[in-house]
Each structure stands twice: as C-alpha cells, then as structure tokens.
Amino acid sequence: MKRFISPIFCIIILAVLSSCQKWKGEHTDIYSYTPPAANPVSDAAPLSCSGGSTVVPVKGTMLSGKTYTVADGCDLVINPTDTLLMQPGVTLNMGLGSSIIALGTLVSNGSKDQPNYITVAGVTKNDIPGGLLPVNDPAYAGKWKGIIGGPTCNLMVLRWTHVEYAGLTEGKATSTIAGAGTGNQFSILFANYKGSFIMEDSWLYGGVDDPIRISAGKLAIFRSTFEKNGVSGGDCINMKGGTVGTLAYNLFIGTATNGQKASNKGQATGAPQTNIVMYNNTFISGGYRQVQSGRGGSVNFEEGAAGMYYNNVAVNCKYGYRVVGSPIADIAHLTYGNNYQYADSVSVANQFYPTGYITQPQPTDFPSITSTAKYLPASYSLGSIYDGIDVVQKSAPMFLNFPLPVTRPFAQYSAIGSFNFRLKPNSPLIGKGNTAIKPLITVPMDKIYGLADATPPGADLGAYQLNGTGNLH
Amino acid sequence: MKFIHFYKKILFLLFTILSFSSALIAQTIEGRVTDAHTGETLPGATVHLTQNGTSKYTSVGLNGTYRFKKIATGPYQIRVNYVGYAASKVFEGNLSAATELRIVNIALTDASTQMSEVKVTAQANKETDRNARGLEKSAPMVMNILSSNTIQLLPDVTVGNALQRVSGVTIQRSANGEGRYAIIRGMDQRYNSTLVNGIKIPSPDPSYRFVPMDIFPSEMLERLEVIKALTPGMEGDAIGGAMNLVMKSAPYHFTLSANASAGFSSLFSNGRLFSAFNSSPNMKSPAMINGNNYAAMPADFSNRAYTSQHSLNNPLSSTAGLTIGDRFLNNKLGVIISGSYQNIYRGSNSKQLTPNAQPSAIPLPNSPQFSDAYDRAYSTQTQRLGLHNKIDYVINDRNKISLYNLYIHQNEYESRITSDTLGLGLNSTNLSKQITLANRNTLTKQNIYNGTLHGEHIISDKFRLNWDGIYSIASRHMPDRTEFAYDANKSLNALGQVTTEIDNNTKLTHHWENNRDRDLSGYANFFYTPKIAGTDVEFALGGLYRHKLRDADYITYSLTGGKSTLFSNNFAAIPFAFNSAADGIGSNNPDLQNNYNVREDDNAEYLQVKFNPFPKLQVLGGVRIENTYMTYETQSPATVTQRSGTIIYSDFLPSIHLKYALTDKQNIRASYFASISRPGFGELVPYKVSGEYYDQVGNPLLKHITADNYDLRYELFPGGSDQILIGTFYKKIYNPIEYFVVRDGGPSSQVIKPQNDAGNATNYGAEVLATKFFGLIGFSVNYTYTHSRITTNKLLYVNDPAAGSIQTLVDETRPLQGQANHVGNASILFKSVKLGLDMQAAFVYTGERLTQVSPYANLDFYQHAYNQLDFSFEKTIGKKLSFYGKINNITNAASKIYLKFPHGSLDAKQQEFLGKQDIAAQTLVQSDYYKTSFLGGLRYKL
DSSP: OHHHHHHHHHHHHHHHHHHHHHHHOOOOOOOOOOOOOSSBOOOSSOBOOOTTOOEEEOOEEEOTTOEEEEOTTOEEEEOTTOEEEEOTTOEEEEOTTOEEEESSEEEEEOOSSSOEEEEOTTOOOOOSTTSSOGGGOGGGSOOBOEEEEOTTOOEEEEESEEEESBOOOOHHHHHHHHTOOTTOOOSEEEEEEEEEEEEESOEEEOOSSOSEEEEEEEEEEESOEEESOOSSSOOSEEEOTTEEEEEESOEEESOSSOSEEEOOTTOOTTOOOOEEEEESOEEESTTSSOOSSSOOSSEEEOTTOEEEEESOEEESOSSOOEEOBTTBOOGGGEEEEOOEEEOSSHHHHTTSSOTTSOOOOOTTOBSOTTSSSSSSOTTOOTTOOOOOGGGTTOSOOOEEEOOSSOSSOGGGOOSOTTOEEEEOTTOTTTTOOOOSOOOOOOSOBOSSSSBSOOOOOOSSSSSBOTTSOBOOO | OHHHHHHHHHHHHHHHHHTOOOOOOSSEEEEEEEETTTOOBOTTOEEEEEETTEEEEEEOOTTSEEEEOSOOSEEEEEEEEOTTBOOOOOEEEEEOTTOOEEEOOEEEOBTTTTTOOOHHHHTTOHHHHTTOHHHHTSOSSOEEEEEHHHHHHSSOSBHHHHGGGSTTEEEEEOTTSOEEEEEETTBOGGGEEEEETTEEOOOOOSSOSSOOGGGSBGGGEEEEEEEOSOOTTSOSOOSSEEEEEEEOOOOSSOEEEEEEEEEEETTSOTTOOEEEOOOOSOOSOHHHHHOTTOBOOGGGOOOHHHHTOEEESSOOEEEEEEEEEEEETTTTEEEEEEEEEEEEEEEEEEEEEEEOSSOBSSSSTTBOOEEEEEEEEEEEEEEEEEEEEEEEEEEETTEEEEEEEEEEEEEEEEEEEEEEEEOOOOOOSSSOOEEEEEEEEEEEEEEEEEEEEEEEEEOSSSEEEEEEEEEEEEEEEEEEEEEEEEEEEEEEOTTSOEEEEEEEEEEEEEEEEEEEEEEEEEEEEEEEOOEETTEEEEEEEEEEEEEEEEEEEEEEEEEEOTTTOOOSSOGGGSOOBOSSGGGGBGGGOTTGGGSEEEEEEEEEEEEEEEEEEETTEEEEEEEEEEEEEEEEEEOOOTTSTTSEEEEEEEEEEEEEEEEEESSSSEEEEEEEEEEEEOOOHHHHSOOEEEOSSSEEEOOTTOOOEEEEEEEEEEEEEEETTEEEEEEEEEEEEESOEEEEEEEOSSSSOEEEEEEEOSSOEEEEEEEEEEEEEETTEEEEEEEEEEEEEEEEEEEEEEEETTTEEEEEEEEEEEOOTTOBSEEEEEEEEEEETTTTEEEEEEEEEEOOEEEEBOSBTTOOEEEOOEEEEEEEEEEEETTTEEEEEEEEOTTOOEEEEEESSOGGGSOHHHHHHHOOOOOTTSEEEEEEEOOOEEEEEEEEEO
C-alpha cells in the first residue's frame, strides 16, 4: 500500500496545481494579422500522379487543420529549390506504396496542442504487450515507403509530428528520383552531409528496416519517442559516415536492434568524421526482433565513429552499450559514463558489457562495476565473459508505470501503450547525471526553420526529468 | 626474380641467334615449303622427287623444310602435294656432279584462299602479288600467325587457350580455368576485336562486344591471325589488335579426317567430386510465359536444378571431330563440312575475401576491412558443338562466289558451391561465426551463327571488286539459374559443439537472363591498279554498313524460406514463399533497366593506296571514316533518368604502313594507325547485374576510346620455320575505360562501374620472338615487355590525430587494367617423321598484372605472376591413324590475387578471416586452383 501513496499523492498535487493554473489564468484576445499563405496546397483532391510517372511535385504551405492525401504509389516530390511547410495540425495521409522525397526543404511544424500526422488512414494500433504477433502487426507492414531527404535536401524539420507505418521497399522509380537505394526500407532517410535533419518532440511508430537512416548530415534529435521500430532487423537511428550532432531525451521501446548506432562507415570526401553526442536517452527491451545474433540492442559506436554517451538508461535490452573493436570506433575521441542498466534475467546482465566488444566499464556506471566479486571480477578484460547473476533485478529504475520484473517475454514490450517511463521521486536515477557535458549543435537554431530547443544534459538519468523537462510526451 | 627471368630469356635468345647456321651436305636437294599467301611453313606436305622414272617422296618437317640426300646426278622433277592446297607446279632441274646442294623453295597456293579472300589480306592482293614472292610471305601489316598444323599440335582444344601461344598475348581465364579472353600487348579484351574469315561477328556476351574465345573449338581453324596494326580497309574498332579466325576451306581433292579423345581433370578425385545437375525444365520465366502482370506463385517454379544435384567421381571428358571436303564439277565447286564436339569437365577451387566498400583509417590509412570470406568450388561441364561449312563456286576465271556458314553452340553447366564466413567482429567462445551456405546451378547456352555470301569479280585488268553480305546471330540464354542459400548463426559451447542454431535467412532465387544480337551487314571493296610512273599502284575504296539489333531481358524471383525451418538437407520441408505476393509480379522486378533494346547502325568508308616508291619499300596508307549511331531503350519507369538514350559519333582514322626489305630475308616495318574501341552495350545501357563478387552497373555517359598507335618491327626469316621478330610499339589512348569499384547509394554496398579515366593513358613495349630448329628438336620463345601508365585521383582515408578521420584525394599512377609488364612463352618441340612422333612442351609466363581498380589509393587488386606448363604429343599408328594426348597445367598453377597491403598490419579480428598468407608485404584475397587435366585420343586422316 505504501508504495502507492506517494504517486497518488503526487498526482493529486499535480491535478490540483494544474487546476489552479486554469482558474488563475488570464485571458486575452488581441487581433493579430497573419498574411495568408501565398501558395497553399489544395486539399480538394488527393495529390496524385499520372501518365506513367510516379511524381507529384509539391511546394508551398499545407494549412492548419486540413487533411491531405497522397494517392497510392505516388512520390510526393519537393524539388531542390522548393519548400513544403506543414502548419500545425496538418494530417497527411500517405497512400499505399507512396513516398515523400525532399530534394529541397521540408518543415513539419506541429505543436504540442496541434501535432501533425504523416500516417496512413484507417489503421488501428494494438499496443497491448503480446497483443499481436509482429507478422500481423500493421506497425511492421510497411504501408508506405517513407520520407527520403535526398542529396540536395538542405533542411528537414519534424516538430511535434507523428510518422507512422512507413518502411516499404523504395523500389526502382522512387530510389532513382531520390538518389537513394532500390532496396532501402527506411521510414526516414537523410543523405546530405551539408544539410540538417531536425526531429524534436516527435513520434516514430513502426517501420521495417532502419527506421531512421542518416547516411550523412547535421543532426539533432531531441525529446522524441520511438515505438515498434524495425520488423526483424534495423537500428532505430542508424548514423553513417559524415553525421555530426546530438541525440538527447529520446525514448526507444522495442527496437529491433539498437536504438542509436553511430559509425563512420562511408564517410564521403568533404564530409566530416561521424561525431555523435548522446545523452539522457532511455532504451526499453531493445534488440529482440533482430534475428541475427550479435547485433546490439541499445547503443553502438562502430568503425571510426567519435562522440560520447552519458546519462542513458537501458532496461532489459538484449545487449548493453557497445563499442566495437573491429572495425574499431575512434576510441581516442569517444567518452562515456553515468550510464544505467537494468536486467530481469542473467542473460541480459551477462551482456551489460557485451561479450567480444571493447566497452570499457566506467566507475560512474550503474550498477556499480565493483559491487560484487562476480560483477566484474578482477580478472575482467574487455569483452570477456563474466557472470552477471549478482546484478539481476538490482536497483530498479522506479518508472511511474512499468512494473518490473516484467511478466512477459522481453520482445513483447514494444510500445508504450499505458506505460509511463517518468520517474518516481525515489528513483535511483535521480541526480546521477553528468551535467558538465555539452550538446554538439551543428544545426541552425530557429523556432521554425531549425532546432527550437536544445535541452542541455539533465541531472536525472534517462529521458524524463523529475523537474518536468526532457521528453515532454 | 622477375629480372632473373628476363635475363634468362635474353641469354636464350642470344644463343638462338648465334646458332643460325646450316651444315652443307653433298648431292642434296632441300628447300622450304610455304603457304604462298601467308608465308607460313607447311609441315606434313608431301614432296615427290622423280628421277629417271623412279619416284621418291618425303614429308616436310616441322621446321618447314624437306631434304633428299644422296641423289644421283642428272635431271629431276619436284612437286608438292598437300591437303587443302593446289598441287604445286613441277620444278625441273639438273644436278651436275659439281652440285653439292640445290635449294628448291616451293610456295603452295591454298585451294580456298582464292575464295576466302579476307579483308585483312585483301590489301595483299594475291592476284598481283603472286609474282612477287617476297611480298607473299606475309601481309603488309604487323601480325602473328598460328597455322592449323601448329594449332593441332598445341595442348589446347579451344581458341581461347591457343591464343596464349601467340607473341604478346595473355589470356584471362574463366572461373574454371579455361582461357576466355585475350589481352594483346597489355590491352585488355575490350581493346581487341574478333573476326571470322575477316568478318566481325557479334558476341553472345551479356555486356560486351568482345567474343568469348573459349567458345571456338580450335580444330576448326585453318589458321589464327593476330593482327596488331590496322590498315584503312580493316574495321577500325581495335586498339590492341584483331584476332582473325580463318576457318578451314574446301581442299582440292577428297579429304576426310576424324578424331576422338577422352580425358579427365585430376581436380575431381580424392574426395573433391564433380557436382552435376539436371537443368530446370522452365526455359522461360513466369513473366515471359504469362506476361509482366502475372503474379507468380512458388508453385510456378521448378527446383530441379537444385534438387537433381549429384556428385560424379572423376567424370570423363570427350571430344570428337570430323571434317569432309571435296571438289566437284571439274573443280569448280568446292565443299567442306566440319563438325566438332567437345564435352569437357573442368572446375576450380576458389577462396576469396571481399573487402568492405570503404577501408578503415585505423590502424594504417586505407586499411582494408573484409566482410566476407568465400570458399567456392566450381564444377563446370561444357558441351560445345561447332559446325562449319563452306561452299565455293568458280563461275569463270573472272567471277567467283562462296557461301560460308558457321554455327557454334555451347552449353555450360556450372555448379557453384559456396560457403561464406561473415566477419562479425566476434572473438567470443559462446557465439560462433556466421556461416552462409549457397549452391548455385547455372546453365548457360550460347550460340553464334554467321552466314557470309562472298563474291569476287575481275571487271577488267585494272578493276576488281569484292563484296560480302552477312547475317549473324549471337545469343546467350541463362534459363532458370537456381540458387539456394542458407544463412545461420550457430552458438557453440566450450567444446565447440553446436548448442543452438538460429536461421537468419533462407533464400531461393530463380533467375532468367537472355540476350540476342542480330547483325545484318554488307561490305564492298573496289580495287583499281594502274601503273603510275612505271610502278604498280593499288587504290582501294570501300566501305561497310552494319545494322545491329540487340535485345536483352533479365528477371530474378527471390523467395524466402521463412525463419522457422532450420536446414539440414531437408530442402523439401522448407516453406518457400515470396516476402510479399507483389514480389512475384514481373513488372515489380527491380531490374527493369536490364530489359532493353539496342539498335546500332554503323557505317564506314575508306580510301587506301598501296605502292612501292622504290622496289624495296612498300607503302600502304589511307584514311577510314567510322560513323556510329547507337540508341537504347530500357523498360525503366519514365521517372528514371538515363532510361533511354542515343549516342552518335564519327571518327576519322588515318594510317600508314611502311615495309622496307633489307634483304630477301629481312624486313623492317614501321606503321602508324588511329583506331577506336566502342564501349559494350551492357556498359552503356544503365543496367545492373550481379557479378561473382560485386554487382556491376552500366554507364551511359561513357565515351568511346580512341588511340594513336605506332609500331616498328624487324623481321628475319633465315629459312624453314626459323624466324626472329623484334618489335616495339607505342600507344596513346584517349578516354580509356576502366572498371572501378565504386560506392553505390548506401555506405555498405559497392559495385563495379566502367568509367572513362580522367587522364590519357600511354602504353609502350617491345616484343621479341625467335624460333629455331635443330633437326628433330625446335625451340620457340617469345617475350613481350609492356609498360602502360595512367594517373588518376584516388581516395585516401586517414585518421589525423588532430582533425580526426578525413577522406582526401591523392593522385596515383598505375598500369592499365589487365596489363602485365612481362609476358613470355617458351616451347620445345620434337618432331620425328621416322618415329611418327611429335611432342611439345609449352610454358607460359604472365607477369603481375592489375585486375581491378579500387577507388582507394593502394588498394588495387593485382594478380600475381602466373606460370603454366602444358604438354602434348601425337604418335602415328600406321599410315592414317595417330594417337595424341594433351596434358594441361602440369604444375597445378594457381591464379592468385593480392592487395598490396601488408597483411600483418590488419587488426587482430580481421586476421581470423585471412586464411593462409604467403607474401608479407601483401594480402592474398583470392586464389583459384584448377589442377591438371588430361586428354588422349585417336586421329584418322585420309
């Protein structure tokens, strides 16, 4: 009974406080003039292609509150000098087999009150753990191809935007227009090392292969939520050579493989070395739909990638934070610490420092690497096998609503549903964060055409801060 | 080591030159018997000597000479008969007591060359040259010839393998070790063209214009010419050289010869069995049968090509040949029919490491990273049927026509068994490496048909005309290539036992691929031979028109086996299905760009003049204009850039050939010619096909290659078959095309793409050829030094301590692809008419050469120097029958490919995949072993 008192109390306090705010509120209604959009996109008929071509060129503004439809099999193309701005509250229904190809600028400017949707009409989610087998789950069906930022895409912003059910194979026509690959099954692809990809406060639901593939680019992904990503493989945010930026306050649940993977593979001439700062991310039950063994389940740093990862939380992920030794990550320029892990089973605990890799256990890690004689033994060398039995089910993270130990197979925890990964006030994650590190901001800062808010590292581990900052979902 | 080789050759050469001298014997008649047309000696011809009503005869020896010893004084008559040649005139003479030695050299006229006046020799103008024997010996341009007698004695049964015996030629082998393409003077196959009786033939190759030379059985040849300098009358599409296959033509009297043999390869014994299969019954894909909108179901496919796979222990190869020829209607009508059948079992064991698209900057700049270690066993059964037929009819002494038909069919059954170890970067004991098993069975059917109607007309004393009308087809069909692949992770315990197995991927692929070329062409040449200022001058004016249509289709169906059923030889239990039903629809095929049509219309016109400004100097020169119009269309969607295109270009090609006769036996030649090389259709069309190790893509932006070529050659014919040729060449090549390994789309995948090199290339070198016979034993050596250079931009990936990993461009100078600095042949021949025994040991040396260009500095693939030793013999049993044998690759020479990166510098985890290494400064990435093969049989000649 005792354990319920404090949360109930908190909720009551919160409810009272917010109600008070409402009562207290000051209401003003002052006229302000906004010029009408010069080039509004018509929602009168589906955006459709014809005459043997799959292309629907589009530019201008999609207006608040309207619903637009892309016809089946069509590629919505933003040409290199054009911009498509989606005002808050736009729903864009993608037809089966359709895609969005951004060769110019794409800004989906949703807001907390009026989020945007880029989705497929008429699909029902089932997020009950074990409710659907992956093979029957529409999340993994790849209804449409995805958003492709081509080699000339200078800016793509997804703000308070839901992207759902993408990941169908690009195919010949789409991939040649986008300058991408025929076999790609990415929900979002960005491939311009001179361009910026910004995702803040958004949601990515479902997917087939890598839900987000950054072949190269300036990158900022803040406070976003990732569910059911990748059907039988795919790293949720897969960053290749020439990617520089920050990933922070993101929540990943049930990723097929890793949540975040950084590699310098494929660095192009003129592109910088991959350098990724990751902090305050939360990974739940990652890596269980990857059928190939040894592929990772939370964070990977590989092949020449530099950067850092701090203040992250991984719960029941198949593999812990992984630094790869061959091809080796740029370990001279890679730092990490203050990372938390939790395991319900010994097989998970045995991979906190994955066997065969070169992750260096840090004194600031949780659980403490000197807590018992077995974890980790004095004879431990990087990548060797150890017995994690002593840290199984130790120091649970105290999420607001995610009972641990879990009662179902780890793989079934693939979506948030009714769970809540905010922290209880007595969580051991509180106050353990490293706040001295700095985000690596390479994208423009702007309320619309850039990153609106670069939340600095937080004192509490994971994506949710007790003070209400961090992930706002 | 290479230099030692080089010096040994020089020494041997000097030795050979010094020993050119003949002892004189009293009361002897001797001489040389040659082809009046080519100057080739004719071993085996019968020389009849009649004196005082009694006849003696002898055969011409391998060195091309005959000799009658201890002959009585007084009058004599000599004549020569030889199969395929008109009988010589009767040479009469009188031997006095004082005569110690009488030399009678006899030139025979090929009974058929009168009809098969080929383009390359048309300039030689046999009618007028007949009187000028000095010029008859050889053509006006630089070339090398293998006669049919030489070919017959070679250890080779295909033209592809025989080519490596020609000076300056190296061969590129197919996966089973058979010589497939010729590299002439360091210029790879794209720079060379293939002619049959002087007519260019289309190729069944899916991508290129060059013809696979292993498709031709060598016994059908009358001679093989490698022409290294082009005259205006020849097609200008060759930079390295043109290979002209002159087929057998009708003899002057009834001829019958037959041969049959059997053999085996020592590869297929001691547990390494030959893997055989029965071809799929589905010659056509579901889309071809039911249309492109048909959704194929798993039940539409037959897996017979996989399920019928079985092992053969040491299968027996066999060959058979039959030639019948005669002349009728008072010698006006000549007919020859020749058939050849070969059924050969060959194979190879191959190991290969595939590097990642991008190297690593750590530990060294551009450190290769290997992702796959392939271990492959190839078993290839090749069935070749060659038929050729020539009918010539002499209307009168001014008009002749002939019809030539060639049909070649080849079925190649290739079974490839692969195991692939993927590099996971794991060194733990609780997880094993990932293993992929893949079996691929491929039937490739190739056909070439060529029909040529040829006419020659003497209009007046000064005007002549010849023409050809040609229809050719070349096709290649690959029906239902079937590949089954199973990819699993196995977890091992400390004892190495498998504890769990996880199915990553089970795949079944059915693939159809077809292409067909049809050429319709016409050639015409006018000759005008006036006397100007007391000299014979020959003007030639002519041209050709060729209309070519090519169509190609290509489709792959990929089925997946689900993830639930583990494979343990339970193929039938695996539930194969399409990933999504839409994948079975033909129009969803991702390779639509590989379905294309090409039309090419070429025309060329030339004007050439040949004259002797003074008796010892022959000048041949002129210009040629080649116009090319090529258009293609693929089935790619309308939104695909490059889906169709038209390419038009014209070239102006001057040339001049000088030949100066120092003495009767010595020539000096100098020549210049401009020539081109057209890119292949598969290179221009933006296609994408999967290769053995990399996918290959086309490039419509390719420009055609042009070149300026200079040649200088000294020739000495001391007598008999003996000869010394010393030559040098220089080539400037503009827009050379090379295959680069380039990145494709994503960071992980790389493909091979033909591209024009930014810089021009130069290629120069020297050739030496010497042949010397000492009675029964002959030695023949040739050596070619080639030096080509090109400078291109390469990527360098380095880890800078301050700036981090960066990729920069550096200039790198390297040889042209395929070019070996040192190429040589040496053979020892033994020929005894008395014993009825011929023997030959032939050795080929090909120096290190560049096989594949990488976009990264210092990561080009080099094939290590390659030596091969072959042996062959023929022994007569009675008058008409002989027994022969051929042994190939006696030393089991391996083809090995290296990266010039010290393998010890690779990181520890990479070392696990390296396998056995033998050169410290390099990394062995591919090795192919073919083992020794044997063939023995009987030949019957009437």
